[in-house]
Amino acid sequence: MQKVAPGAVVVVTNMTVTRHLLTVLVCLSTLLSASAIAKILPEDRADVLWHSYEGDNVTINGPSVLIRKAYQDKISVWGNYYVDMISGASIDVKATASAYSEERQEFSLGADYLYDKTLLGIGFTRSQEDDYDASTFRFNLSQDFFGDLTTLSMGYAYGDDTVRRNGDDTFEAGAIHQSYKVELSQILTKRMIMNFGYEAVVDEGFLNNPYRSVRFVDPTVQLGYSYQAELYPNTRSSDAAAIRTMVYLPYRAALRGEYRYYSDSWGITAHNGEVSYTHPWRRHWEFDVKFRYYSQTSASFYSDLFPYRNAQNFLARDKELATFDSTTAGIGVSYLFNEEGFLFFSRGSVNLYLDYMMFDYKDFNNVLAGGTVGEEPAFNFNAVVFRAYLSLWF
Amino acid sequence: MRQVQRMILTLSMVTATLSLASCVSIEPWVSPFERNALADPIMTFSRGSADAAYIHHVHQAREGARGAEGGSGGGCGCN
Numbered sequence: 001m002q003k004v005a006p007g008a009v010v011v012v013t014n015m016t017v018t019r020h021l022l023t024v025l026v027c028l029s030t031l032l033s034a035s036a037i038a039k040i041l042p043e044d045r046a047d048v049l050w051h052s053y054e055g056d057n058v059t060i061n062g063p064s065v066l067i068r069k070a071y072q073d074k075i076s077v078w079g080n081y082y083v084d085m086i087s088g089a090s091i092d093v094k095a096t097a098s099a100y101s102e103e104r105q106e107f108s109l110g111a112d113y114l115y116d117k118t119l120l121g122i123g124f125t126r127s128q129e130d131d132y133d134a135s136t137f138r139f140n141l142s143q144d145f146f147g148d149l150t151t152l153s154m155g156y157a158y159g160d161d162t163v164r165r166n167g168d169d170t171f172e173a174g175a176i177h178q179s180y181k182v183e184l185s186q187i188l189t190k191r192m193i194m195n196f197g198y199e200a201v202v203d204e205g206f207l208n209n210p211y212r213s214v215r216f217v218d219p220t221v222q223l224g225y226s227y228q229a230e231l232y233p234n235t236r237s238s239d240a241a242a243i244r245t246m247v248y249l250p251y252r253a254a255l256r257g258e259y260r261y262y263s264d265s266w267g268i269t270a271h272n273g274e275v276s277y278t279h280p281w282r283r284h285w286e287f288d289v290k291f292r293y294y295s296q297t298s299a300s301f302y303s304d305l306f307p308y309r310n311a312q313n314f315l316a317r318d319k320e321l322a323t324f325d326s327t328t329a330g331i332g333v334s335y336l337f338n339e340e341g342f343l344f345f346s347r348g349s350v351n352l353y354l355d356y357m358m359f360d361y362k363d364f365n366n367v368l369a370g371g372t373v374g375e376e377p378a379f380n381f382n383a384v385v386f387r388a389y390l391s392l393w394f
Numbered sequence: 395m396r397q398v399q400r401m402i403l404t405l406s407m408v409t410a411t412l413s414l415a416s417c418v419s420i421e422p423w424v425s426p427f428e429r430n431a432l433a434d435p436i437m438t439f440s441r442g443s444a445d446a447a448y449i450h451h452v453h454q455a456r457e458g459a460r461g462a463e464g465g466s467g468g469g470c471g472c473n
Contacts, residue, residue, distance in 0.1 A: 047442055047443065047444040047445075049442075049444045049445060049448065051448050053452060064444045064447075064448060065444075066443055066444040066447075080444070080447075082447075082448075146422060147421075147422030147425075147426075148422070148426070149422050149423070149424060179461065181461065181462065183464075187424050187429075187432060189424065190424050190428045190429065190431055190432070191431045191432070193432065193437070195439065195464070197462040197464060198462060199461030199462040200461070201460060201461050238459075238460065238461060239461075240459060240460065240461035240462035241462055242462040242463075242464070244439060244464065246437060246439060248431040248432065248434065248436075248437055252434070252436070253436070254434075254436040254437050256439065258464075260459070260462055260463075262458075262459035262460075262461070262462075264458070266458075268458040268459070270457065270458060270459035272459070278436045278441075280436060286436065288441065294453075294457060294459075296457065296458050296459060299458070320455075320456060320457065320458055321458055326456075326457070332441070334441070351441070351442065351445070353441075353445065355449075359456070385449075385452055387445055387448060389442065389444060389445060391442060
């Protein structure tokens with residue numbers, strides 16, 4: 001198993017980060033000197049959410065609590081506590097290991113500062129599992145132009161991960177993730193908004209999953225194939241660009257559309273599109289429907305079955321890197337209550353959302369189905385994603 | 395790194411253009427009092443920050459693509 005030389009990665013990364021931060025700060029100072037009109041802090045709000053995912057014999061659920069509060073109309077602080085409780089055995093695990101359960105906890109803290117009608121935001125997230133720790137720092141800037149018709153936002157994130165492997169105390173590796181994003185929102189008409197977003201992500205370090213394996217043809221065993229550990233490149237860079245639009249319909253309803261294009265240095269190209277619709281009913285109810293389609297090509301070093309051991313420099317059989325498409329249909333309902341206020345809350349809502357996802361893989365075979373090696377049926381599975389949450393404004 | 399440098403350059407050009415443009419008086423074609431529909435609570439790209447962050451996480455954990463998810467996106471602390 002390959003290990004990363006953490007010192008080398010950090011030296012290169014620090015120089016790069018310093019240079020890029022400097023450029024971002026120059027952009028920031030230029031923006032701050034420009035004129036701006038109204039900019040307000042996000043609303044004071046608390047969300048208590050329960051999430052549940054069930055698919056491919058895996059169950060993941062847990063809570064998420066998000067609270068945001070402003071002080072003196074200048075600073076808004078927020079905190080989020082999130083948990084993933086994972087149990088079961090996906091097809092990757094069933095083929096090479098046994099069922100497991102684990103828990104991931106994530107704490108986030110952040111603040112937004114309103115300065116001369118410009119919104120500056122910082123945030124920090126710490127995620128912990130028994131075999132994976134991740135720390136991420138974020139910086140965001142947002143400003144309105146042209147009579148509030150245009151909003152420009154920029155963001156930078158720096159993540160530092162530590163990867164371990166249960167059952168192997170000698171293994172530890174690191175990975176650095178950096179993200180640069182810019183977003184432009186434009187009011188087009190009295191009823192229509194357009195949004196364009198671009199994000200570049202650069203990763204360096206140990207990027208594969210330390211548990212996963214690739215399979216190769218092995219005539220010396222009865223099964224006809226054997227497994228070896230997968231091996232990814234130590235770097236990855238990606239570009240994603242998205243365009244979104246939202247229209248207010250004449251009878252008070254909202255229609256949204258989205259398209260995103262993605263490509264990366266591993267050879268993956270992806271497209272996804274989404275349409276959603278919100279329909280209020282009477283005073284207290286809101287109904288949502290959505291449809292999403294996602295499609296991607298495989299990574300250049302991906303194969304369902306390699307011809308022999310160590311067939312390439314890099315080896316992957318993660319189904320996330322395979323050619324596949326997924327279709328999602330979702331519905332939601334919200335009940336808005338106490339719009340006249342209660343206790344120290346100004347209003348609240350109860351929200352239920354259900355998504356049904358269908359994953360259809362093109363070159364990831366279901367080895368558990370048996371058959372001629374390499375000609376097993378392609379794998380597919382469906383998942384149900386449920387969220388229930390209470391929102392309170394104060 | 396080339397695409398990051400390209401992105402920074404583009405960003406700087408956009409910033410410079412907007413900064414210069416801010417010196418010019420542009421009459422907003424949608425006045426503040428004409429934005430009732432846009433200010434309606436149903437006119438948001440995501441219905442809730444916690445929910446949007448969770449859905450981005452669901453997608454990022456199962457898809458090869460990442461980035462440009464909109465407001466709440468950006469790193470899920472997972473592999």
